Amino acid sequence: xxxxxxxxxxxxxxxxxxxxxxxxxxxxxxxxxxxxxxTIGNVQDAGSLGKYGADKVYNIPGDSVDMYNVARAVSDTxxxxxxxxVVLPFTTTGKSIQGRIAARLKAGAVSGVSALPDLxxxxxxxxxxxxxxxxxxxxxxSVRKVLSLMGNAIPLEETGSPVGVxxxxxxxxxxxxxxxxxxxxxxxxxxxxADLVVSGGRGLKGPENWNILLELAEAxxxxxxxxxxxxxxxxxxxxxxxGQTGLAIHPNLYLAMGxxxxxxxxxxxxxxxxxxxxxxxxEAPFFKAADYGVVGDLFEVVPRLTEAVKRFKAG
Amino acid sequence: xxxxxxxxxxxxxxxxxxxKDNDTAxxxxxxxxxxxxxxxxxxxxRALELKESVGGTVTVLNVGPATNDAxxxxxxxxxxDDAVRIDAEAxxxxxxxxxxxxxxxxxGYDAIFLGKETIDYxxxxxxxxxxxxxxxxxxxxxxxxxxxxxxxxxxxxxxxxVEVLKVDxxxxxxxxxxxxxxxxxxxxxxxxxxxxxxxxVPAVDFTNPVEVIxxxxxxxxxxxxxxxxxxxxxxxxxxxxxxxxx
Ligand SMILES: Cc1cc2nc3c(=O)[nH]c(=O)nc-3n(C[C@H](O)[C@H](O)[C@H](O)COP(=O)(O)OP(=O)(O)OC[C@H]3O[C@@H](n4cnc5c(N)ncnc54)[C@H](O)[C@@H]3O)c2cc1C
Numbered sequence: 432x433x434x435x436x437x438x439x440x441x442x443x444x445x446x447x448x449x450x451x452x453x454x455x456x457x458x459x460x461x462x463x464x465x466x467x468x469x470t471i472g473n474v475q476d477a478g479s480l481g482k483y484g485a486d487k488v489y490n491i492p493g494d495s496v497d498m499y500n501v502a503r504a505v506s507d508t509x510x511x512x513x514x515x516x517v518v519l520p521f522t523t524t525g526k527s528i529q530g531r532i533a534a535r536l537k538a539g540a541v542s543g544v545s546a547l548p549d550l551x552x553x554x555x556x557x558x559x560x561x562x563x564x565x566x567x568x569x570x571x572x573s574v575r576k577v578l579s580l581m582g583n584a585i586p587l588e589e590t591g592s593p594v595g596v597x598x599x600x601x602x603x604x605x606x607x608x609x610x611x612x613x614x615x616x617x618x619x620x621x622x623x624x625a626d627l628v629v630s631g632g633r634g635l636k637g638p639e640n641w642n643i644l645l646e647l648a649e650a651x652x653x654x655x656x657x658x659x660x661x662x663x664x665x666x667x668x669x670x671x672x673x674g675q676t677g678l679a680i681h682p683n684l685y686l687a688m689g690x691x692x693x694x695x696x697x698x699x700x701x702x703x704x705x706x707x708x709x710x711x712x713x714e715a716p717f718f719k720a721a722d723y724g725v726v727g728d729l730f731e732v733v734p735r736l737t738e739a740v741k742r743f744k745a746g
Numbered sequence: 747x748x749x750x751x752x753x754x755x756x757x758x759x760x761x762x763x764x765x766k767d768n769d770t771a772x773x774x775x776x777x778x779x780x781x782x783x784x785x786x787x788x789x790x791x792r793a794l795e796l797k798e799s800v801g802g803t804v805t806v807l808n809v810g811p812a813t814n815d816a817x818x819x820x821x822x823x824x825x826x827d828d829a830v831r832i833d834a835e836a837x838x839x840x841x842x843x844x845x846x847x848x849x850x851x852x853x854g855y856d857a858i859f860l861g862k863e864t865i866d867y868x869x870x871x872x873x874x875x876x877x878x879x880x881x882x883x884x885x886x887x888x889x890x891x892x893x894x895x896x897x898x899x900x901x902x903x904x905x906x907x908v909e910v911l912k913v914d915x916x917x918x919x920x921x922x923x924x925x926x927x928x929x930x931x932x933x934x935x936x937x938x939x940x941x942x943x944x945x946x947v948p949a950v951d952f953t954n955p956v957e958v959i960x961x962x963x964x965x966x967x968x969x970x971x972x973x974x975x976x977x978x979x980x981x982x983x984x985x986x987x988x989x990x991x992x
Contacts, residue, residue, distance in 0.1 A: 732975050
């Protein structure tokens with residue numbers, strides 16, 4: 432049995448949760464077993480997880496915001512169902528619970544996995560290491576295993592149909608950490624989940640010029656990111672900072688303008704599927720990591736690109 | 747307060763990564779090692795600030811071989827009172843977390859701080875595992891912490907925002923950017939660090955469940971395709987038809 436925790440903040444299933452179910456369903460096939468998805472609290476349309484391959488969808492009713500009892504709920508469910516592998520999303524929630532769950536289940540844990548395991552000689556699973564500069568193949572020898580799946584690592588696949596949601600009798604324990612409030616950025620697409628990302632660096636010269644970037648992002652339907660100095664100078668909020676000391680992202684498209692491509696910046700973005708670099712300096716190191724490059728002044732090139740995108744979208 | 751900060755050693759952020767022994771092991775030749783930035787800049791400094799405001803001690807702990815002593819001494823130079831090294835290779839998150847917890851379990855720490863992840867293995871598993879072994883509450887990805895009496899109010903990074911949490915001591919915390927400002931050790935700190943205790947203790951038995959058996963570098967990118975800056979329709983066309991991302 433494979434158990435997947437389908438994370439659903441505010442009752443909405445996250446894309447990474449759907450990816451985790453797709454992953455778990457494929458893994459279950461490889462291992463000749465079934466897979467179940469677990470949701471906690473009041474989750475909209477939980478049965479739709481069946482479409483991504485969940486044989487069963489379980490729900491623990493109740494309100495749970497503390498990672499302590501989420502971890503307990505997942506590990507207790509894994510015990511109850513005798514799950515061999517637990518799959519979590521590698522999100523801020525995943526990072527809060529994976530170690531707890533693994534310790535409770537006496538399981539080996541590998542985080543941020545980017546591919547299905549190789550089962551030809553034991554259980555070997557791959558993850559990016561050294562901030563994307565290499566991959567490591569991890570052999571897990573414990574009976575139980577806890578994996579967390581990197582976002583955007585595998586394409587969503589609808590192979591099944593919706594299933595009924597069953598309540599499962601796993602009590603939620605008391606919280607030890609209390610949530611006081613949540614401040615979410617207004618509007619926009621959260622960066623860690625975005626397929627398309629438009630990012631700006633010091634080359635934009637100042638926060639007042641960000642409208643060029645925002646207009647392109649809006650035309651594309653992309654999230655926005657920035658280099659570290661940009662966040663440090665408070666031109667943009669800190670949650671947009673990508674790189675070694677910021678967020679590591681791996682969207683389908685990473686479009687960088689006015690960013691030189693320092694190694695610490697690349698560390699956070701070099702796993703993106705396609706990289707486009709716009710820079711006026713043809714010697715900028717970022718071009719070495721790019722798929723497509725435009726050598727030119729971003730203040731001219733970017734508005735032109737925005738118009739081209741609009742023409743394309745208009746059909 | 748009695749505080750424990752777990753630190754690890756990682757390759758410098760600009761290090762050239764290579765492997766040896768048929769790509770089964772990291773090649774340390776010519777690599778400069780540093781203290782993991784999340785441990786040093788944020789976890790350790792915030793613990794020192796807390797000690798400075800309420801009194802107490804800060805101990806730094808590392809699971810690793812004697813070659814890590816220079817990095818551990820840096821922790822002492824920045825201001826930790828004493829250090830512990832658990833003498834074993836840090837072979838996996840499971841192993842490291844178990845060793846930390848076994849050491850800490852009967853020492854009565856008021857809080858245990860760790861970096862949110864290391865910059866080499868990018869695991870982010872050890873902190874919550876330590877919390878579980880010690881049956882302590884855990885706050886991850888803390889970017890701000892205010893302490894009043896026995897309670898900490900912590901701002902934690904979440905997708906697209908922040909969450910504000912309250913937790914009573916003792917607890918385990920993993921540190922993200924913003925929790926504190928990096929401190930550069932001064933001459934006095936470096937001199938004093940040589941006289942501060944660094945206790946080496948043996949590891950306890952633990953069957954390691956995860957082992958890296960092979961490393962691989964990503965395939966080199968093919969050369970960048972340059973697009974005429976006058977012709978952005980061409981770029982859109984390539985993104986749609988060739989890269990298939992829009
Ligand atoms: C330990 C450590 C950790 C770090 N972590 C991170 C991290 O997580 N993320 C990160 O981003 N950085 C990080 N850095 C900093 C990193 O080394 C670089 O300093 C930083 O990424 C540079 O930001 P930038 O590219 O925006 O600015 P710059 O390097 O100043 O580059 C600006 C670029 O804009 C171009 N430009 C200027 N004007 C125009 C124009 N009109 N049109 C087109 N192009 C133009 C220039 O040619 C230049 O290439 C870290 C550094 C250290 C030491």
